[in-house]
Amino acid sequence: MAIDYQSRIPNNVDLSNNRGLQRALEHWQPAFLDWWKELGPAMGQENDVYLRTATSVDAKGWATFGHVKMPDYRWGIFLADKKEGRTIGFGDYKGQPVWEQVPSEYRSVLRRLIVTQGDTEPASVEQQRKLALTAPSLYDMRNLFQVNVEEGRHLWAMVYLLHAYFGRDGREEAEEMLYRHSGDIDNPRILGTFNEPIDDWLSFYMFTYFTDRDGKYQLKSLAESGFDPLARTCQFMLTEEAHHMFVGETGISRVIKRTLEVMKQLGSDDPDALRKAGVMDLPLLQRYINFWYSSALDLFGAEISSNAATYFANGLKGRPDEDTFEDHDCSESFDQIDTPDGSQQVATRNAMNYHTRSAYIRDCGIGLSRWNRMIKKAGFNFELKLPSERFNRRVGVWAGVCMSTEGQPCGPEQITEVLPSDIDRGYVKSLMVAITEPGECASWTSLPDRGINNQPVEFEYVKL
Ligand code: BYC
Numbered sequence: 001m002a003i004d005y006q007s008r009i010p011n012n013v014d015l016s017n018n019r020g021l022q023r024a025l026e027h028w029q030p031a032f033l034d035w036w037k038e039l040g041p042a043m044g045q046e047n048d049v050y051l052r053t054a055t056s057v058d059a060k061g062w063a064t065f066g067h068v069k070m071p072d073y074r075w076g077i078f079l080a081d082k083k084e085g086r087t088i089g090f091g092d093y094k095g096q097p098v099w100e101q102v103p104s105e106y107r108s109v110l111r112r113l114i115v116t117q118g119d120t121e122p123a124s125v126e127q128q129r130k131l132a133l134t135a136p137s138l139y140d141m142r143n144l145f146q147v148n149v150e151e152g153r154h155l156w157a158m159v160y161l162l163h164a165y166f167g168r169d170g171r172e173e174a175e176e177m178l179y180r181h182s183g184d185i186d187n188p189r190i191l192g193t194f195n196e197p198i199d200d201w202l203s204f205y206m207f208t209y210f211t212d213r214d215g216k217y218q219l220k221s222l223a224e225s226g227f228d229p230l231a232r233t234c235q236f237m238l239t240e241e242a243h244h245m246f247v248g249e250t251g252i253s254r255v256i257k258r259t260l261e262v263m264k265q266l267g268s269d270d271p272d273a274l275r276k277a278g279v280m281d282l283p284l285l286q287r288y289i290n291f292w293y294s295s296a297l298d299l300f301g302a303e304i305s306s307n308a309a310t311y312f313a314n315g316l317k318g319r320p321d322e323d324t325f326e327d328h329d330c331s332e333s334f335d336q337i338d339t340p341d342g343s344q345q346v347a348t349r350n351a352m353n354y355h356t357r358s359a360y361i362r363d364c365g366i367g368l369s370r371w372n373r374m375i376k377k378a379g380f381n382f383e384l385k386l387p388s389e390r391f392n393r394r395v396g397v398w399a400g401v402c403m404s405t406e407g408q409p410c411g412p413e414q415i416t417e418v419l420p421s422d423i424d425r426g427y428v429k430s431l432m433v434a435i436t437e438p439g440e441c442a443s444w445t446s447l448p449d450r451g452i453n454n455q456p457v458e459f460e461y462v463k464l
């Protein structure tokens with residue numbers, strides 16, 4: 001179905017022929033816009049920003065670029081095209097036709113999955129709210145805004161499902177999404193990481209590298225769902241998600257490139273000397289990796305989870321790239337899971353979070369290899385590493401157990417040492433200054449090799 005841009009809410013779900021749903025969403029829309037104005041980006045709302053907007057869901061139209069004011073961005077509802085004859089790909093209902101409506105027995109479980117997914121999207125916008133005030137370049141400011149408007153759209157994607165398929169309690173959940181706030185003591189966001197402040201750009205790059213990548217793997221798992229509207233929604237969200245991880249990976253690469261330049265100039269890797277020169281030393285980056293990565297691992301839920309087993313058995317949430325597995329039933333196989341009491345045999349269905357997380361961990365390694373090649377090529381002997389899965393966990397079998405980054409028992413002080421200290425955070429913050437001249441950037445990072453959508457790096461990405 002082509003995207004209808006004439007409606008107040010752009011969509012490819014034939015909203016104009018469903019008046020009740022259209023009215024309900026049009027009722028939610030002003031609350032969303034109020035939320036966006038109040039808790040969305042703290043600057044740039046009145047400026048023209050070079051953003052991409054979907055004009056169709058196919059390869060040609062989903063990334064159409066132009067200068068737009070953020071409050072005028074066309075947040076809409078886009079589902080990937082329907083695959084005729086699609087059947088459920090895993091679990092007890094494998095081979096049966098996918099569901100176009102919510103099966104009543106799975107209503108509350110599905111609603112909870114959709115609410116948990118939806119809650120993270122506005123949470124991230126709130127976390128990143130003040131970053132534009134210290135953007136290291138106009139290019140970065142534009143990327144931040146692109147990520148923010150798309151996370152706003154991802155909220156729309158989940159709110160559409162709640163309104164269209166869950167009746168009154170769905171509408172109530174949609175309202176609650178705008179009442180919970182990141183870091184709010186009384187009314188926090190649902191998942192841990194989404195209550196952590198992101199008030200410097202190093203944290204932003206780490207978040208888009210590690211946390212948005214959790215998003216990728218969760219969306220891939222939900223894109224396998226037997227509830228077809230959820231699967232198609234998540235499939236389209238994934239096309240947008242790739243850019244968020246690109247922002248993280250290239251963001252960290254550009255920081256490392258700058259640090260290596262200064263390390264060469266000074267002929268030193270001494271953190272104090274590098275800090276005097278105004279760049280981020282590599283051990284500092286490692287501590288930020290330790291923090292954001294361990295926090296992201298928690299987002300996969302417990303390694304041994306009866307919730308996960310239920311989702312899988314009932315065809316609600318699969319594994320990322322379910323096609324690539326041989327066994328789609330998994331009711332008779334077992335896995336070995338590493339726990340503080342030794343290796344434990346667990347039914348595969350109960351180990352689904354662990355499997356999804358394993359795919360995620362492999363994916364995280366790709367950027368690190370690239371960064372390590374840069375470091376080696378510059379002639380320095382330093383390797384960035386992902387800490388052990390046991391390190392600094394709040395969720396799962398290793399929660400609250402003191403384990404070093406190497407996965408060995410240790411004291412709490414050895415954990416504090418390898419996480420960003422107040423001094424680290426203070427130093428990173430001290431570097432944050434806004435650079436708003438097109439084609440220039442802050443001295444702690446470097447400009448990218450290429451601009452967005454073949455535009456030059458010095459393009460006026462945000463017209464201030
Ligand atoms: N913090 O069996 P368990 C994204 C709860 S990111 C707090 O271990 P389960 C994005 C859990 O809810 C992707 N609580 O876990 C990225 C459960 O509570 P109930 C977001 C947590 O259920 C960047 C209890 O602990 N999408 O899109 O197998 C920017 C025990 O549960 C945490 C999704 O997560 C935590 N970290 O799996 C913008 C997909 N972890 O039910 C966006 C939807 C667990 O006992 N969610 N708990 O009250 C899910 O699939 C699952 O809920 C989880 C947890 C994978 C999160």
Ligand code: FE
Binds near residue numbers: 121150151154215241
């Ligand atoms: Fe998202």
Ligand code: FE
Binds near residue numbers: 212215244
């Ligand atoms: Fe994202």
